[in-house]
Amino acid sequence: MKIWRFIDTGARSAAENMTLDQVLLECRAKRLIPDTIHLLRFKPSSVLVGYHQNVEHEVRLNYVIEKGIDVNRRITGGGAIYFDESSIGWEIIALKSSIPPYKSIEELFEMMSKGVIEALKLLGVQASFRLKNDVEVNGKKISGTGGTEYEDAFLFQGTLLVNFDVETMIKALRIPIVKLKDKELNSIKERITCLKWELGYEPNYEEIKKVLKLGFEKALKVKLEYGNLTKEEETLFHEKLPWFSSKNWIFLDRGASKEAALVYSIAKKPGGIIQVSLALDEEAKFIKSIFITGDFFVFPSQAIYDLESRLKFTSCDESEIKEVIFNFFKERKVKMPKISPEDIVDAILEAIDKISYKNFGFTNEEINHIYPVTKNAKNVLLGECEFLLLPYCAKHLACKYRKVEGCVKCGMCSVGKAYELAEEIGITPLTIQNFEHLIDVLEAMKKSGCKGFIGCCEAFYQKHREDLEKFGIPALLIDIDDRTCYDLDKQKEAYKGNFEAQTKLKLDILFKIAKLLQRRLANA
Numbered sequence: 322m323k324i325w326r327f328i329d330t331g332a333r334s335a336a337e338n339m340t341l342d343q344v345l346l347e348c349r350a351k352r353l354i355p356d357t358i359h360l361l362r363f364k365p366s367s368v369l370v371g372y373h374q375n376v377e378h379e380v381r382l383n384y385v386i387e388k389g390i391d392v393n394r395r396i397t398g399g400g401a402i403y404f405d406e407s408s409i410g411w412e413i414i415a416l417k418s419s420i421p422p423y424k425s426i427e428e429l430f431e432m433m434s435k436g437v438i439e440a441l442k443l444l445g446v447q448a449s450f451r452l453k454n455d456v457e458v459n460g461k462k463i464s465g466t467g468g469t470e471y472e473d474a475f476l477f478q479g480t481l482l483v484n485f486d487v488e489t490m491i492k493a494l495r496i497p498i499v500k501l502k503d504k505e506l507n508s509i510k511e512r513i514t515c516l517k518w519e520l521g522y523e524p525n526y527e528e529i530k531k532v533l534k535l536g537f538e539k540a541l542k543v544k545l546e547y548g549n550l551t552k553e554e555e556t557l558f559h560e561k562l563p564w565f566s567s568k569n570w571i572f573l574d575r576g577a578s579k580e581a582a583l584v585y586s587i588a589k590k591p592g593g594i595i596q597v598s599l600a601l602d603e604e605a606k607f608i609k610s611i612f613i614t615g616d617f618f619v620f621p622s623q624a625i626y627d628l629e630s631r632l633k634f635t636s637c638d639e640s641e642i643k644e645v646i647f648n649f650f651k652e653r654k655v656k657m658p659k660i661s662p663e664d665i666v667d668a669i670l671e672a673i674d675k676i677s678y679k680n681f682g683f684t685n686e687e688i689n690h691i692y693p694v695t696k697n698a699k700n701v702l703l704g705e706c707e708f709l710l711l712p713y714c715a716k717h718l719a720c721k722y723r724k725v726e727g728c729v730k731c732g733m734c735s736v737g738k739a740y741e742l743a744e745e746i747g748i749t750p751l752t753i754q755n756f757e758h759l760i761d762v763l764e765a766m767k768k769s770g771c772k773g774f775i776g777c778c779e780a781f782y783q784k785h786r787e788d789l790e791k792f793g794i795p796a797l798l799i800d801i802d803d804r805t806c807y808d809l810d811k812q813k814e815a816y817k818g819n820f821e822a823q824t825k826l827k828l829d830i831l832f833k834i835a836k837l838l839q840r841r842l843a844n845a
């Protein structure tokens with residue numbers, strides 16, 4: 322039986338651990354060390370971005386600095402991860418010739434993940450490999466994995482969550498989630514698990530270390546012998562540590578075009594609301610990560626998480642997305658009452674299409690405050706716009722027009738400015754006083770052959786998209802600032818026009834749209 326080394330380098334800073342990854346990999350390629358299983362931990366807790374990621378884009382730097390969380394860059398690709406002090410890193414550093422041949426990356430990932438699956442079994446946790454790179458327990462991720470290579474050696478690594486701090490992870494990472502309302506937070510918690518949640522207690526580190534050793538021995542059919550870092554490794558470690566501690570390494574700018582664009586969409590279907598949050602690689606045009614959330618039912622219950630996993634690294638091409646989703650539904654016999662695979666495809670394509678709004682000069686952030694109604698919504702920006710519908714809740718609380726349509730542009734609230742903008746570009750501003758009023762206005766617009774309109778707000782849109790779509794008038798709905806009646810659970814009052822709080826229109830986006838329309842109309 323082959324003998325491999327088993328080392329535990331203890332709890333270290335992110336820079337030290339990232340340095341060790343490079344050192345071990347290089348030393349193995351140079352035949353300075355044997356094939357090795359490496360255990361590591363982080364102190365302080367750390368956020369690690371993938372090699373190709375942009376720190377500012379992936380990490381909430383103010384928060385992590387305030388909390389004393391380390392930030393660093395992995396030598397492996399993939400997404401940003403949060404490593405709390407209880408989590409354990411496991412790594413396989415070996416020559417490619419040391420492992421059995423494999424047919425695909427998926428097969429390699431599965432083979433490399435077997436050690437941790439065996440270890441979990443020894444602890445009494447039944448885990449399995451999930452495409453593309455996770456180890457899961459009942460549909461919940463307990464270990465994410467990834468790897469890289471150097472000459473003819475490779476490093477394959479994973480995390481084992483022991484007593485995971487989900488709240489801190491959510492605050493530290495810019496996870497592509499629509500809005501951090503309680504439901505979405507819970508839906509992240511439903512996707513992750515850790516040893517403490519599975520076992521009801523937190524096993525001590527030595528116990529976990531013992532089962533990991535046994536697990537890797539069984540999975541790789543090798544004998545592991547305890548060892549330490551060699552002199553060569555220590556020397557190289559001290560040589561390389563300054564680089565892995567430097568801002569140049571951590572904030573390595575790989576170009577704005579490689580940044581992930583976060584885009585969202587919301588679709589209301591008879592079976593419930595589908596919210597899609599996507600991180601896209603704009604240059605290579607593929608999905609970096611995706612969350613599909615909503616109040617729908619799905620059987621088997623973990624199917625959506627597996628689908629998210631399957632969609633990772635899928636190209637943004639419509640036919641490819643369709644193929645992945647339709648095959649997944651068929652293969653896994655997924656059932657979503659009153660939601661079809663096509664509905665999921667549409668929601669994803671709608672989120673991807675948000676990127677095209679950047680061609681009109683909107684920023685990444687702005688495109689997610691714009692919600693299209695009908696497939697022709699973009700025509701509004703091409704000049705097909707006749708009305709600006711504004712919510713009465715944005716009017717000043719003391720305004721005499723608060724409960725009636727109209728505004729004399731006194732300057733006391735954002736509605737006056739929006740009226741001015743609308744008049745400047747020759748479209749009709751109207752304030753919508755309640756739900757019935759909206760329906761009356763839409764009916765009148767439809768009758769007059771209205772080509773399109775701009776409206777506010779997104780929360781209303783989410784609730785009444787079907788009503789809006791029914792009229793078939795292309796529209797762009799813009800978010801409003803501050804908390805809406807929906808956030809405050811006052812939709813019944815708002816429905817009747819009795820919501821007593823003042824919201825604020827996003828005038829910056831309205832201003833941009835007005836400029837676009839002005840140019841279109843001038844060129845017409």
Ligand code: SF4
Pocket residue numbers: 716717720721722723727728729730731732733734735736737738
């Ligand atoms: S700007 Fe218009 S809506 Fe706002 S307080 Fe003045 S009159 Fe009322």
